[in-house]
Structure formats: C-alpha cells, structure tokens
Amino acid sequence: METGSHVKPNACVEESNYSNKPHLDASQNKTFLTDQHETCIDGCTTTAIPPACPTAMGSSDCTSHCDLCKVDELQVEAVGFCINCTDFLCRNCLLNHTKIKVTRSHTILQGENLPTDPEPIIAVRKLVKCDIHPEYDIKFVCAEHSTTICAMCLTDQHRMCTFQKISELKEEYRRKEATVKANLLDVHQRIEEFKLNRDKYIGTIEAQQKQVISEAQGFAQQLIEKIVTLTTKVEDTVNGHLDKEISTTKESLRDADKLFQEIKKITVLFEAAQQYGNSEECVLASRHIDHKVKEIFRKISLLESHEDKHISLEKNVQLHKLDTICYVTLLGTKQQPGKENASDEVMEQLQINERDDSKLNITTRECGTSCDLSVLKCNKEVQTVDADAQSTSEAMLVKSPDQSNPPLIKRPYIDRTVLPNASTCKISSTNDSLNCFVTAIVTLHNGKTLIADRNNKKIKLLSKEFVVLEEYSLSGCPIDMCVADQHVYVCCLNERKLLRFMISGDGRLIQASGYATLYWPVSLSSFDDKVLVLCFKHDSVLDTIRKENVIIEIRNRSKLDASFTKQDENGHHKYIDYAKRIMTIDSYSILLAENERVSCYSIDQAEDDVSVRKWYYTNHGQNILQNARGVALDKEGNVYICGETSNNVHQVSSKNYRKGKVIITNINKPFSVCVDSANDRLIVGCCNDNYIHVFNFQRLC
Structure with a gap:
C-alpha cells in the first residue's frame, strides 16, 4: 500500500462541502475545519476533498454506509474507511475516530482510495491477528518452531526460543516483493x-x-x-x-x-x-x-451302395463370445507443468503440495493429462475372439508407464501358473452341525460368491472377501447350481425338482417357486438363458463310480425345450454312462465329466441323441485324473477339472485339447471349482473342508 494513501497520526482530516459545516477550535482538538481548507495544529493545510462519488465506492447504484451508525439503525453515507478497524465511517464518526486516543493513529482511506470491496483488507487484517490470542497482533517469528506469534505467545510458550520481530523483516520483504509479484x-x-x-x-x-x-x-x-x-x-x-x-x-x-x-x-x-x-x-x-x-x-x-449325404452347418463363429469388434482405449501422455519460471520459494511450495496430493486418491491429479482416443480393431476375418487373439489384445493394453522399458504382456490363461501360496477362507458358521462339503461355486455379477454346502444342506452367500453374509437352508443336500436368466438354480441329492432363487437389487437371494422334474437332476449349467440339466433316470448314489442311465435336458424354467440321450448304435458314447457333471462350452457343445476323462460333445436341439464327440481329455503321463467332478470355464475357453481321488485340478484348452496340464497339485479331495476371471483367481472347494481355497494366477510375464 502506497504511503500517499495513508492518513498518518496527527494528519489533516479532509473536509467536504457540507451546507452546515461543523467548526472546532484548537482548544477542543488538534484538528479544526474551515470552509475550504483543513488546518492542523502544526500549521499544515490541505484542500478539502469532496465526498467520494458512487463510482469511487463501487457500482453506480451501490453506496457504502457507516458501519458504526448501522448499530443505531441509521443509513449514513460513508466517507472514509479505517484499515485497522475495517469499518466504513461517516463524517461524524470519522471526526470522532481521529479524536479518540486509541484510534487516532489508525490509517484512514478517503476519496478515490475508498475501497469498493473491503474483503481483501479484512483478510489482510485476519493475517495479522494471532490464532491463539485473537485480541493481539502478530509481532514476532519463532525461528525454532517456524511459526508466527504474538507478544502473549512469546511470554507464555516461546520464552526460551529464538525469535525475530516482524518489523525487522521489512527489508527482506522489499527485496522479495518484486519476485512475489512476478x-x-x-x-x-x-x-x-x-x-x-x-x-x-x-x-x-x-x-x-x-x-x-x-x-x-x-x-x-x-x-x-x-x-x-x-x-x-x-x-x-x-x-x-x-x-x-x-x-x-x-x-x-x-x-x-x-x-x-x-x-x-x-x-x-x-x-x-x-x-x-x-x-x-x-x-x-x-x-x-x-x-x-x-x-x-x-x-x-x-x-x-451309394451313401446318402446330408448337408450340415458347423458354426465357426460363436456369437455369444463375440463381445466386441474393437477396443477403445484412452492413451494418456502426461504433460510436465511449466514450473521453470517460478522462484525457488514457489518451487519448494509446489513440490510440498505435490507430495501432499500424492497421498490423496483424487481424480484432479490427472487434470493435466492429455489423452488420445484410439481404436484397436479385432475380428478382421469375422472370427470368434479366441484365447490367443484376446490375450494379445489385452497385452497391447497393459503397458509400462516408461515407454523405454519393454511392455508387460498379459499371458493367456493356458500359459499361466497359479501362485503357490493359496488363501484359505473359512466358510463354516456357528450353526453348522457338520464340516462343510462344497459341491458347487458360482460368482455373481456383483462380485459376491455363492457356494453349495452339501453336508449342512445350505447355500451360502459370501462377500467379495469370502466372508459368510447369509445362509439359506434347503430340504435336501445341494449338489450343483448355476446362474441363468438372473436366477440361481439348485438341484439336491435324491430330489426330483429344481429350486430357484431370484437375485435382488442388493445382491440378496429370494427363494422363488421351483418346479418338479421327471428324473433325478445331478448337475446344472447355464445354456444361454436356459438351464442344461444332467439327470439320472433312476435314483442312485452320486458318489459311486459306476454306470448310470443318464439323460440330458434343456429347460426354459418349467418348460422342457429339448431332451438328449446317448446313441446306442454300435456302442457309441459309452462313456456318457459315467457322467456326473455337465457344463456348457457354447451353444452347440457340452462338456461331461466321465470319471477318468472329460469329453466334449456336439448337441443339436433338433436331434434327440447326443451327437459326435469332438474331443476328450484323459490320463496321460504323470497327469493323472481320477474321479472327475467339478468343472469350470474361463473367459478364454479353458476348462478346469477337479480330480477328487487324484487330488489335483487340471487345466485343458477347449480349442486345443492336447494342450493340458495339472495346474494345482496336492489338494485334498477337490470337488468344485470356479474361475473368477475379473480378479484373475481360481476358487476351489473340497470334501469335508471348512474352507475354500483361492489361488491367484500369475498375471504377467
């Protein structure tokens, strides 16, 4: 603030041309007013300044009023502003302000210097006040505590500290004033x-x-x-x-x-x-x-002898797997802010702020990032997004922030291994009478997990951290379940019916009406929005390794859309009699777990028989598979099979069945498996075990 705008102690108080001009003699005050001039007791004289025009105080339709007169509910036009008190003053209050000993040394702004907005001045005054003792002004800087203090703070808490007066920093401020402005x-x-x-x-x-x-x-x-x-x-x-x-x-x-x-x-x-x-x-x-x-x-x-032929169509493109024709990505290029012109003090403060901001999870940190939209095309030959193509596309999206380093490539599931240290999550509850026997595991769209507990006749809803949230008691022992058409379907041992649960908006299960079946269902899988059911024609024991008279059904709720049996001619598909689990590969293929092998068969809803076996996977070398039970499919079309008796979990590609391996060894009687592709993990449930075992895939090479 320039000194020309200040009214120093004992300075002349400027007069305005009022019709009734007050007159004070020297015996009453140091200052007296005349018609055209203001003369102080020291003899200096200044020309009176007329009242500030409205434009000098703000907009043409806004006039400041005296803050002291407002106490008496008076609207008197202000002619001055006290910086120390941060009050607008009318002529009479201004005269009194200059008379009182406590306020006569205050700095007064008048005329063209009358502020239109007092808020900055008020803010400056607040900076001067001590936070601990608001009635005192800040007068010192404590060097040891790097803080500003008032005289009371100095007496109370900083008597032994090294301090410096604010007035002694004026020269340093003047040296840095130009830098701060710049x-x-x-x-x-x-x-x-x-x-x-x-x-x-x-x-x-x-x-x-x-x-x-x-x-x-x-x-x-x-x-x-x-x-x-x-x-x-x-x-x-x-x-x-x-x-x-x-x-x-x-x-x-x-x-x-x-x-x-x-x-x-x-x-x-x-x-x-x-x-x-x-x-x-x-x-x-x-x-x-x-x-x-x-x-x-x-x-x-x-x-x-001429062989009659029939024209058939084999679909190479699996429409339900054709999720996208191209990938849209945001590729960011971080721009370096222009800090090179800032002073050392500003640079230091910016760096401190950056360190503080890095601790916060806020999106505004990325406000200086330029992004380019790009399209990664796929399916150029109108083919299904197979595992290799999909994994390659994903690999192109996983890049190192430092472009000088080689990019991290996301490997296909068939080439990955699982990390050796599995997480074991307890799933038993206080009201369980027996050890848990997890016969089925499914992941819901909200990230929660649903398990079937055969021994305790329950299905249990688990949180994302695999904590038991709710339990649902059943009339029988659940042996398999699936999710289809936003419903959960459950089949129980020795019961000729399917149970149905609706999934509410908050992820809870609400039991809906089930329906009776002609045969005994033992395994379920979703088939588009329908349910694929593996049934036994006669009531029998699921745990045995013997032939069963099986039938496969496609059900649209209670309606039977299709029914399949094995081909009896020349003993085709004799292994179907050993099937205990079923899973949908696509709209035209199913997978059956058949004791020491799993087989993939073609099905056609227009036919009554299970059609040609497309491939099978069985024991080879050291990869022993015994009593195949739970099966699961990941997003790349790889199949996972639980060997209950061989105590392992196998992985095989449904696109190249010769490419298979044991992915988990030495696990005690695994019975159910589920792939959580969203979190890159494999979930396994075992017989008579109160835990589920969560294995994380090795994600990058």
Missing part, C-alpha cells in the same frame, strides 16, 4: 494457459470421438461386407454340393429306369417261355433269365 503474474498466466489448453483439449477429444466412431462404423461396414461375401461363398458351396448330389441321384434314377425296363423284358420272356415254349426252351430261357437277374441284382446293389 510469481503471481506467472501463476496467473499459467492458469490462463491451462484454461486455453483445456478448451483446446475438449475440441480435440470431441474431434477424436467423431473420428473413432466413424472408424468403428467403417470397420463394422467392412465386417458386414465380409460377412455378406462369406455368406455368398457358403451359399455357393451348398449349391455346389446340392447340384452334385442331385446330378448323381438323377443319373442313378436313369440307371434304375433302364434296369426296370430290362427286368420287364425278362419278365415277358419268362412268361412267354412258360406259356408257349417246350421243355428245352423253358430250360434255356430259365438259364438266360437267371443270369440276367443276377446281373441286374449286381447293378442295383451298386446303385444302392
């Missing part, structure tokens, strides 16, 4: 530049949005055109097969017509010989006819 200007300029940069960034990313959407639409159009081309190719192939078979069949028909005409002639010859010929002619005719008939038999046998 830093303020720099910060102001940087904020303006940041705002301009952010406005430009919004325009850039909006343009990138349009470009990315256009590219995605163009890529989708290419896919459509490619699909149309491939469809035309399929149609041409089908037409070619059809033309070939029709041509061959018509040629066979023509040959059959010729044979028919020939047999008619022979028949006429035979009848004529019988009617008109003598014995010799009959013998010769008979020999001739017998020879011709044998020749016709040979020809018709050749025609009949």
